[in-house]
Amino acid sequence: MNLTEVKRFEALYKRHVKLLKLQGKSPKTIDAYSRAVRRITQHFACCPDTLTTEQLENYFAELVDTYSWSTVKLDRLGLMFFWKHALQLDWQWLNIIKPPKVTTIPDILTPKEIERIIEATKKLRYRVFLLTTYSMGLRLEEALSLQVGDIDAGRKRVHIRRGKGHKDRLVPLPDRTLHALRLLWSTHCHPTLLFPNAKGSFETIQRATNHMDTGGTQNAMKTVVADCNIKKKCQFIPLGTHLQPISLSAA
Numbered sequence: 001m002n003l004t005e006v007k008r009f010e011a012l013y014k015r016h017v018k019l020l021k022l023q024g025k026s027p028k029t030i031d032a033y034s035r036a037v038r039r040i041t042q043h044f045a046c047c048p049d050t051l052t053t054e055q056l057e058n059y060f061a062e063l064v065d066t067y068s069w070s071t072v073k074l075d076r077l078g079l080m081f082f083w084k085h086a087l088q089l090d091w092q093w094l095n096i097i098k099p100p101k102v103t104t105i106p107d108i109l110t111p112k113e114i115e116r117i118i119e120a121t122k123k124l125r126y127r128v129f130l131l132t133t134y135s136m137g138l139r140l141e142e143a144l145s146l147q148v149g150d151i152d153a154g155r156k157r158v159h160i161r162r163g164k165g166h167k168d169r170l171v172p173l174p175d176r177t178l179h180a181l182r183l184l185w186s187t188h189c190h191p192t193l194l195f196p197n198a199k200g201s202f203e204t205i206q207r208a209t210n211h212m213d214t215g216g217t218q219n220a221m222k223t224v225v226a227d228c229n230i231k232k233k234c235q236f237i238p239l240g241t242h243l244q245p246i247s248l249s250a251a
Contacts, residue, residue, distance in 0.1 A: 016086040036078030
């Protein structure tokens with residue numbers, strides 16, 4: 001691209017990101033939609049607003065051959081947003097790009113398998129995190145973001161804030177999960193967070209402003225699942241009364 005094209009693309013790209021934020025898109029969606037614009041720009045080495053319909057069709061034909069359908073779908077949505085809002089142009093032809101419908105039955109961990117995973121987890125904070133996540137059917141970020149004030153011990157429920165779709169919801173709180181959370185909290189006494197960043201001294205942890213690292217938590221979960229030789233994907237299900245109470249012996 002020449003200097004004029006670069007400047008035009010930079011202006012359009014900034015507008016694209018700004019409009020995504022104004023529409024309240026999640027950070028992950030903003031990243032995916034923006035990556036779609038960058039990818040096609042790098043592929044053709046020109047500003048996307050100059051591309052012909054034939055070039056776009058050929059581009060997506062190559063994309064289908066080299067990337068998963070989930071990536072193709074995200075790129076289609078990202079570029080449609082770019083055309084509609086940043087360029088203010090119609091791009092209805094992209095509706096022909098439709099991923100195949102695949103119906104699968106998800107692998108569900110049995111209560112015994114989940115118990116094996118939790119009992120095999122050596123660090124208490126990860127053990128309690130896994131119990132909390134599985135017993136209440138939470139997503140990873142929902143569990144990590146739990147705060148002391150979200151726990152209603154009297155009504156035995158938990159307030160999940162800004163979950164999927166930025167929606168709040170209330171979920172039942174099992175007795176053993178409440179017991180485990182109390183045990184974990186007694187080891188750090190953070191005034192707000194239930195799963196604070198655990199790096200540093202007791203005083204440092206108490207002053208932590210962030211929860212446990214997302215990547216580190218994911219790696220810990222993957223490691224213990226591999227150690228247990230469980231091949232299933234970790235779908236979260238309510239556990240009822242199958243698990244034994246957690247002790248502090250692994251702290």
